[in-house]
Amino acid sequence: MIVAKKKLIKEIMAGLEGRQRVLIVACGSCVTVCLSGGEKQAQELASQLRLAARAVGKELTVDVDCMERQCDREFTSQLTHDPKDYDAVLSIACGVGVGFMSELFPASRVLPGLNTTFYGASTADGVWGEYCHGCGDCVLALTGGVCPIARCSKNLVNGPCGGTTKDGKCEVTAEMDCGWHLIYERMKAAGRLEELRALPVQEPRDWAKDRSSGARRLVHKELTSPEDR
Numbered sequence: 001m002i003v004a005k006k007k008l009i010k011e012i013m014a015g016l017e018g019r020q021r022v023l024i025v026a027c028g029s030c031v032t033v034c035l036s037g038g039e040k041q042a043q044e045l046a047s048q049l050r051l052a053a054r055a056v057g058k059e060l061t062v063d064v065d066c067m068e069r070q071c072d073r074e075f076t077s078q079l080t081h082d083p084k085d086y087d088a089v090l091s092i093a094c095g096v097g098v099g100f101m102s103e104l105f106p107a108s109r110v111l112p113g114l115n116t117t118f119y120g121a122s123t124a125d126g127v128w129g130e131y132c133h134g135c136g137d138c139v140l141a142l143t144g145g146v147c148p149i150a151r152c153s154k155n156l157v158n159g160p161c162g163g164t165t166k167d168g169k170c171e172v173t174a175e176m177d178c179g180w181h182l183i184y185e186r187m188k189a190a191g192r193l194e195e196l197r198a199l200p201v202q203e204p205r206d207w208a209k210d211r212s213s214g215a216r217r218l219v220h221k222e223l224t225s226p227e228d229r
């Protein structure tokens, strides 16, 4: 899932300077699960913004709406408010939702209420950790399912940097487990250490599959008309 964190109220208020009517749009998917951008968080944010405005002698009208997924046009019909009736739309989806909303409603000023952070998993109650960086060329088959891009501070694919601490932590980020220590332990637990030792040196990565060649697309031709490809 995509994990996102709430922006500070003062940052959101700065973006709303001079606006009087605001529509907060929540998203019912990833950001609801990570407790940042669901309907409940939208109602809380609405109260916080009204109070913040009142504290500086202003009145802010804040309404709340929610779509099951802000990254899918088929759910726009779920909106019960018209974005055109507001001075600003504050999306508390991930950046994909914010970008897609601003495309669907070009006449509206769509602002982000969250900072989109990583692709992660729920590792304990109230905790989400990063597991994938979306590199476009997955090597998890070689590394026991531990990602050397997302879980190593230096994105090293050919083994550790040599700075791993004695207790298996990263030399860059002391509180983080070294990704290559995790790979070693995972492969050991699976009885695959010989396989790990025999791994061929990885060729330089094709970063065009990551972000260096621009925005990426997934097209299923059998489902798509030629003009949409």
Ligand code: SF4
Residues within 6 Å of the ligand: 131, 132, 133, 134, 135, 136, 137, 138, 139, 140, 147, 148, 149, 150
């Ligand atoms: S290797 Fe790439 S695709 Fe696979 S988990 Fe890591 S970042 Fe994600």
Ligand code: SF4
Residues within 6 Å of the ligand: 151, 152, 153, 154, 155, 156, 159, 160, 161, 162, 163, 164, 165, 169, 170, 171, 172, 173, 177, 178, 179, 180, 181
């Ligand atoms: S200590 Fe481990 S996680 Fe940290 S940069 Fe080096 S190899 Fe990567």
